[in-house]
Amino acid sequence: MAKAYTYSRHGGPEVESFAELPRPVPGPGELLVAVRAAGVNPVDWKRRAGYSPLGAPAAVLPAVFGGEVSGVVEQLGEGVEGFAVGDAVFGNTVAGGYAEYALLPVAVAAHKPEALSWADAATLPIAAATAYDGVLQLALPPGATLLVTGAGGGVGVAAVQIALHRGLKVVGTASAAKKEFVESLGAVHVASGPGVVDRIRAAAPQGVDAVYDLVGGSALEDAAELLADRARLISGADRETVAKLGGAAVARERTAAVLDAVAELVLDGALRPLVTATFPLDRADAALRAVEEGHARGKIVIEV
Template sequence: MPKAYIFSGFGGPEVESFADLPRPVPGPGQLLVAVRAAGVNPVDWKRRTGYRPLGAPAPELPAVFGGEIAGVVEQLGADVEGFAVGDAVFGNPVGGGYAEYTLLPVALAAHKPEALSWADAATLPIAAATAYDGVVQLDLPPGATLLVTGAGGGVGVAAVQIAIARGLKVVGTASAAKEAFVTSLGAVHVASGPGVADRIRAAAPQGIDAVYDLVGGPALEEAAELLTDRTKLISGGDRETVAKLGGFPVARERTSAVLEAVAGLVTDGVLDPFVTQTFPLDRAGDALRAVEAGHARGKIVIELPTTP
């Protein structure tokens, strides 16, 4: 039977394991996809600990890790239009993505351009799409200054590039070790950590027009001090804190149109997903540890070059 990487309870890495699961059967409006690549994100290990976004149901256990994939359509469910067996696709699966096969709703799927690699495509449905939605939500005019906290991570890397492509000036906070990387994206790097607000003021004496937070907690609280207009404060992960501060969570669109837009940015050379490390499926745990450690630069991807 097809292999998948799962968590069987809530806790640490000890609840993770491989499992042989039945090949999924697509329902109405779904595609059965043979996975070629799966993006690895912080939310993956957070779900294992019991975290879930506000209003989201608890996952049924055991649950397969992963929320973004790229692969080949193997079978169509009823009422599917616009896709055919053999199509290369990417999107947000139901039932997890660290697996040889998964189900992909057509509403959360898009055709993969031939020029887009499997690994790059697998990074777009969560990281790049979240970055895109947030920058669009802020709707800043060209020349405005955007602060991105956590600029060296998967969403941050995409947000910096998309913002710069829209004519914005970007200040990005990240660890000192990521200074050269963040600077290479075109942002002004500011070292993260206590007292970061003062360092940001020194780096951006013209002021900050908006904050796209990807860290949460104290980093978000300090960043909020720099804004007079809290409608321009958004967070990609800390809904509770951003609400207390008068800001908003990132409003995710979760549409095929957004997936197509970010894919176009990659193929046009505007956006580089910066896949910095890949792992085979049988090392899914190592891939997850690399992200859970919090020091990953860019994106980590699980690759499945062949499927049974």
């Protein structure tokens, strides 16, 4: 049996609990991994609440939290090539990562470079890969101005850095408390909240060429006002609202090639994962609360 952090039904934190589960068995095209670190993301608590990400199957309850891990290959499923027992890997999980063991589909698993820490590697499959996919989707030329809403969160931190690496100018909205943090990334900080449109216009008097939204709701609606061409509006947080506004959801690639690309950005110094807090597995509840309550800066990681 192996420890895991689970939710038994859809709801709030009251449905969460630790459990001892049988060690998973890899199916065809899967890796069984002994988890070393698991990234914590807003989608984790949103799935507990009943949200189903675009293209993702509904959770089978009870479910294990988490969608990204790094670890060591313990067992290979049928037909797996390019991996061996003992390999250090990172990737997206089949069904949960806040656990001692997790399954990874080889299509979204990659070898972890030796110079990349377990914690940093565990932040890349969801947050950094989503950021990478979105910035490439917008395909802005160097010198263009990108507005990132929610620039202080896990995906936002990566999106700002990747955009700057590609020669873009970046304006990032975040709470006033995150001003210094956002500016440390190289973005122009604009405080979120009422009146944000006027503040963005003052910070970018030449206008913004595209918006990468990571907040949704009214923040997305406000940001859309700044664009004449809604084809340059994408959201990784609110696919319904962005569609109504004439934009698009972030088109996720979900490939090993993207994982290799973001890992290379980290090794080159272009992308800092910015793990700002780590928690042991037996404090997975505290790690999730830090993200759910919106106080986290950068990435939160569970170390196993």
